[in-house]
Amino acid sequence: MKSYFDLTGQVAIVTGCSTGLGVQMAKALANQGAKIVAIARRKELIDEVAKEIADEYKVETLAIQCDITDTDRVNAVIDEVMAKFGRIDILINNAGTGAVAPAEDITDDQFYNEINIDMFGSFRMARAVAKKAMIPAKYGRIINIASMYGMVGNKVAPCSPYHAAKGGVVNMTRGLAAEWGKYNINVNAICPGYFYSPLTKETLDSDFFQQNAQTMIPLSRYGNEGELDTAALFLSSPASSYVTGVILPVDGGYTSM
Numbered sequence: 001m002k003s004y005f006d007l008t009g010q011v012a013i014v015t016g017c018s019t020g021l022g023v024q025m026a027k028a029l030a031n032q033g034a035k036i037v038a039i040a041r042r043k044e045l046i047d048e049v050a051k052e053i054a055d056e057y058k059v060e061t062l063a064i065q066c067d068i069t070d071t072d073r074v075n076a077v078i079d080e081v082m083a084k085f086g087r088i089d090i091l092i093n094n095a096g097t098g099a100v101a102p103a104e105d106i107t108d109d110q111f112y113n114e115i116n117i118d119m120f121g122s123f124r125m126a127r128a129v130a131k132k133a134m135i136p137a138k139y140g141r142i143i144n145i146a147s148m149y150g151m152v153g154n155k156v157a158p159c160s161p162y163h164a165a166k167g168g169v170v171n172m173t174r175g176l177a178a179e180w181g182k183y184n185i186n187v188n189a190i191c192p193g194y195f196y197s198p199l200t201k202e203t204l205d206s207d208f209f210q211q212n213a214q215t216m217i218p219l220s221r222y223g224n225e226g227e228l229d230t231a232a233l234f235l236s237s238p239a240s241s242y243v244t245g246v247i248l249p250v251d252g253g254y255t256s257m
Contacts, residue, residue, distance in 0.1 A: 004239040008033030011085045012236065015068060015125060016095030018045035020197040021145070021228055025092055028229035029236060030057035034090065037062045037081050060085075068095050068121035078128040088133035090236045093122035094145040096165075103160040114161035119168040126187070130180060140185035143235045144173050148193045148251040156212055166191075170247050177245030186244040188235045193251025195223035218253030 012029045016022040018040035026036050030053045038046040038053070043065040050063035062084060066077045081088055096118045099110040122144050134140030149159065150166030173189040180187060194204060194213075203209055204222045214220050231250050234240050249255045 003032075005032050005233045005237045007090070007233075007237060009035075010089035011035045011037065011081070011087050012090035012092065013037040013039060013081065013088060013125070013129065014092045014094055015039045015066075015121075016145075017049055018042050020199065021192065021195060022092075022094040023049050024225060024229060025094065025232040027053060027057070028226075028233055029090065029092075030059045030061075032233060032237075033059065034236075035060040035062075035085060037064060037085075037088075039064050039066045039068075039077065040095065041065065041067050068124055069116050071124055074124045074128050075132075078132045082133055087137060088129050089137075089139065090141045090143070091125060091129045092143045092145065092232060092236070093125055093169075095121055096145070098159055098162045100157050100159045100162075102158045106161055111161040111164070114165045115168070118162070118165035119172065122169055123172060126176060130176075130183075130185060134185045135180070135183045138184045140180075140183070141236050141240070142176065142185065142187040143232060144169050144187070144189040146170050146173070146189045146191045146247070148191045148249055148255050150189075151191055151247070151249065151255050156209075156216075173247065174245045181244055186235070186240060188240075188244060188246045188248065190228065190231050190235070191247060191249040191251065191255070192228055193217070193223055193249070193254045195228065196225065213252075216254060216257070217251070218256060221252065223250065223252065 012034040014026040017038035030036050038050045040046045046063040050061040054061040146169040147166040149163050150170045177187040
């Protein structure tokens with residue numbers, strides 16, 4: 001029996017791997033045999049995540065503290081991963097932030113910070129991984145976690161810098177896919193909708209957001225834990241060898257309307 005998503009022996013970096021969707025995707029990859037490099041700013045959290053993954057899935061893990069706005073640190077992290085594992089097969093650019101405020105009140109610092117983390121941070125990671133690992137190996141899978149708000153606007157949570165940054169991630173994905181295809185590096189983006197997490201549960205369960213789901217989402221609900229995993233697995237696996245430059249919404253149909 002063929003296992004389409006088997007990642008045994010591959011090395012996957014997941015940024016923003018301290019909580020929420022990053023941890024869920026890292027566990028999904030570990031479940032298919034991938035070695036996991038958990039990257040985030042909060043060392044105590046990624047140490048805990050890496051230990052939990054190693055104990056549960058019996059794969060090698062490595063936790064590395066990194067601020068993806070620091071180019072020198074990003075380069076040093078990739079050197080450290082290559083020194084330990086000798087390869088990087090998968091990069092999931094999940095780290096991000098989100099400033100919510102009316103556009104007329106957004107400060108220069110808020111806008112710059114959003115672009116610097118969500119878009120430029122993803123580029124820094126992709127650039128370093130491609131140059132140091134994937135281009136020499138002539139193989140790689142890069143998955144940028146954008147957002148449905150990188151494809152459309154919204155009236156529920158004003159966040160124009162987030163729209164701009166995630167929209168940039170969407171088209172940066174296409175640009176990198178076009179440029180690095182010759183190296184057998186596939187670059188794709190996932191655009192999640194709203195997902196339940198410990199941080200979002202109270203908000204999403206509020207009367208306002210429940211009514212919004214009924215009105216704006218064809219499936220009439222928000223995403224549950226695990227419902228992003230198979231998209232990440234597909235785009236991480238050798239099975240997606242002819243898929244690159246794709247922008248995949250996982251949003252219950254929000255962007256179909």
